[in-house]
Each structure stands twice: as C-alpha cells, then as structure tokens.
Amino acid sequence: MSRKLLEQNGICPVATTIDLLSSKWKVLIIRDLLPGTKRFSELKISVAGISQKMLTQSLREMEEDGLVVRQVFAVVPLRVEYSLSTLGQSMRPVIDSMADWGSFYLDKNPDKRKALLEQ
Amino acid sequence: MSRKLLEQNGICPVATTIDLLSSKWKVLIIRDLLPGTKRFSELKISVAGISQKMLTQSLREMEEDGLVVRQVFAVVPLRVEYSLSTLGQSMRPVIDSMADWGSFYLDKNPDKRKALLEQ
DNA sequence: CTGCATCCATCACGATACTG
DNA sequence: CAGTATCGTGATGGATGCAG
Numbered sequence: 001m002s003r004k005l006l007e008q009n010g011i012c013p014v015a016t017t018i019d020l021l022s023s024k025w026k027v028l029i030i031r032d033l034l035p036g037t038k039r040f041s042e043l044k045i046s047v048a049g050i051s052q053k054m055l056t057q058s059l060r061e062m063e064e065d066g067l068v069v070r071q072v073f074a075v076v077p078l079r080v081e082y083s084l085s086t087l088g089q090s091m092r093p094v095i096d097s098m099a100d101w102g103s104f105y106l107d108k109n110p111d112k113r114k115a116l117l118e119q
Numbered sequence: 120m121s122r123k124l125l126e127q128n129g130i131c132p133v134a135t136t137i138d139l140l141s142s143k144w145k146v147l148i149i150r151d152l153l154p155g156t157k158r159f160s161e162l163k164i165s166v167a168g169i170s171q172k173m174l175t176q177s178l179r180e181m182e183e184d185g186l187v188v189r190q191v192f193a194v195v196p197l198r199v200e201y202s203l204s205t206l207g208q209s210m211r212p213v214i215d216s217m218a219d220w221g222s223f224y225l226d227k228n229p230d231k232r233k234a235l236l237e238q
Numbered sequence: 239c240t241g242c243a244t245c246c247a248t249c250a251c252g253a254t255a256c257t258g
Numbered sequence: 259c260a261g262t263a264t265c266g267t268g269a270t271g272g273a274t275g276c277a278g
Contacts, residue, residue, distance in 0.1 A: 013221025014150050014214060020224070023250090024137045031133050040260055051252055056261065077259040078258080090223065095133060097216040102132025104209065105139070142270095159240055170272055175241060196239040197278075 017094065020065055025050055025058045030088060031095050033068065037083040067091070136213065139184055144169050144177045149207060150214050152187070156202040186210070 021027055025047060032038060032046045044055055059082060062068040067088040073079040084091075140146055144166060151157060151165045163174055178201060181187040186207040192198040203210075 011225060012147075012150075013218040013225065014146060016221035016225055017217040018143050018146055022143075024141075027133060027137055028131075031131075044260095052261075053253090054251065057251095072260095075259095076258095078261085080260060087224070087227075091220060094213075094216045094220050097213045098136040099132040101210060101213050102135035105206070106130060106132065106135055108206075163240095171241075172273090173271065176271090191240095194239095197241085199240060 020067065022061075023054070023058055025054055026062055026067075027095065027098070029055075029058055029062065030067070030084065030091055031099075033082060033084045033088065034092060034095060037081050040080050040082065043082065062088070139186065141180075142173070142177055144173055145181055145186075146214065146217070148174075148177055148181065149186070149203065149210055150218075152201060152203045152207065153211060153214060156190075156200050159199050159201065162201065181207070 028047045028050075029043060032043060038046070040055070040059075043059075044050065044052065047055065050058075059068060059070070063070050066085055069083050069085050069088075071081045071083070073081070147166045147169075148162060151162060157165070159174070159178075162178075163169065163171065166174065169177075178187060178189070182189050185204055188202050188204050188207075190200045190202070192200070
C-alpha cells in the first residue's frame with residue numbers, strides 16, 4: 001500500500017519516507033551501501049536472507065527513486081556495482097537513528113538479545 | 120519475515136528496529152501518539168486509511184513489544200486510550216529523522232509533491 | 239465505542255530454471 | 259556474474275457481521 005499510504009495521509013513527511021523505504025530490504029541495502037560501493041554479489045551476501053529476486057527488484061526501485069546508482073562494467077564475467085546517490089547518502093541520519101535505537105533497545109533487553117541468539 | 124530477518128542478520132541494530140516497526144502502520148501510529156494519548160477512534164481517523172483490523176492488530180503487537188500502553192475505562196460506551204510507553208517515546212528521534220528526511224525530499228522534489236496532490 | 243471472528247482477494251516473496 | 263521469467267504459496271489486509 002505504498003502509494004495509497006501517501007494519498008490517504010496527505011503529504012506527511014513521515015509517510016513519504018516510509019513510502020520510499022516500503023520494503024524492509026531497502027533499509028538494509030542502504031545500510032550496507034553507506035560504507036561504499038558494493039557489487040551485486042556482495043550485497044546478496046551482506047543483506048543476509050534476501051533472495052536474488054528481491055535484491056534485484058529492490059535495487060531497481062531504489063534506482064528509479066534516485067536513491068541508488070547502478071554502474072555496469074562490460075567485462076566477462078559481468079560486473080555491476082551499486083552505490084548510494086547523494087540523495088541516498090542523505091538518508092544516513094535516518095539509518096543512524098534506527099541503529100541507535102536498536103542498540104539502545106538491545107542493551108535494555110538483554111533477554112531478548114539472548115532469546116534471539118538461542119533461536 | 121520479521122523474526123526471520125533478525126535471525127538471518129544476526130543482531131544488527133538496524134534490523135532490530137525494523138523488526139519492531141514491521142508494519143508501516145506502526146510508524147504512523149507512533150507518529151500520532153507522540154503528541155500524547157489518543158483514543159482508539161481518534162487513531163482510526165488520524166492514521167488515515169488504516170482498517171479497524173490493522174489498527175487493532177498493530178496496537179496489540181506494539182503493546183506486547185512494550186511500545187504502547189493500553190488503558191481501558193469501564194464506562195459506557197467503552198473508552199480505551201492508547202499512549203506511548205517510555206520505550207515508545209524513545210523512538211521519537213527515529214520518527215523525527217524520518218520526518219526531516221521526508222521534508223527534505225519533498226522540498227527537493229516539488230514535482231513529486233505536486234504529482235501526489237493531483238492524484 | 240471498541241473490538242474479535244470470519245471470509246476472501248491480492249500480492250509479496252521464495253524456489254526454480256534459464257540467459258547474455 | 260547478474261540478471262529475467264515463471265510458478266506456487268503463505269501472509270497481508272479489506273469487508274462484513276457480531277458482541278461486551
């Protein structure tokens with residue numbers, strides 16, 4: 001309900017951000033591209049658990065939204081690199097605040113951290 | 120894939136945050152509870168577009184996660200108020216950073232803002 | 239008013255197989 | 259290596275009706 005969300009909530013800035021981050025994978029992709037350029041195969045590994053389909057799809061949408069830059073190298077085997085655009089880089093504070101809160105939460109709930117580790 | 124996300128990404132703080140914010144509705148609910156307590160029916164209106172089912176479901180999960188406090192008043196008609204717990208309040212910086220970025224984005228892309236308004 | 243239960247449509251997503 | 263295409267399934271979420 002990405003676009004629908006915005007329609008119904010007017011032009012709420014929060015909704016706008018959520019809209020562009022529709023998939024949770026996108027947040028993790030940005031997190032992993034923040035340090036620098038990565039290849040498709042590298043992202044596939046660092047964004048643990050993501051399927052090839054979802055990775056491709058997410059990257060395409062993020063490229064359309066101007067968050068990510070795709071660079072293809074005409075070599076064999078093919079090499080494709082992804083990096084954050086200036087706009088993508090500007091999301092750093094958002095990701096950082098999420099990381100901060102997550103750390104805070106995990107510190108405050110060592111039991112949950114433990115529960116997660118034991119799963 | 121909420122829990123799965125965490126399993127596969129270890130104890131990444133970012134993933135932890137996303138995990139608790141699984142539904143987009145939850146972010147909007149927090150946004151609307153940040154200013155203060157609200158009744159169920161008020162949330163139903165302010166979180167435009169949300170169905171009763173999703174509102175109830177989201178609130179229940181957030182209550183379990185300790186983000187939201189539910190207070191029932193034994194009156195007729197029934198009155199139920201929701202507010203953010205201390206933990207919920209602590210998410211303010213996250214929501215704020217999203218709001219900041221959203222505003223920044225909309226300012227930079229007046230065309231998209233316009234497009235959204237014309238939909 | 240606040241919510242739960244149910245039915246049902248849609249689609250997000252994973253698995254698999256194939257290509258430049 | 260980095261995709262595209264297809265299929266199948268479970269989860270998501272809306273609509274409706276009922277209840278404390």
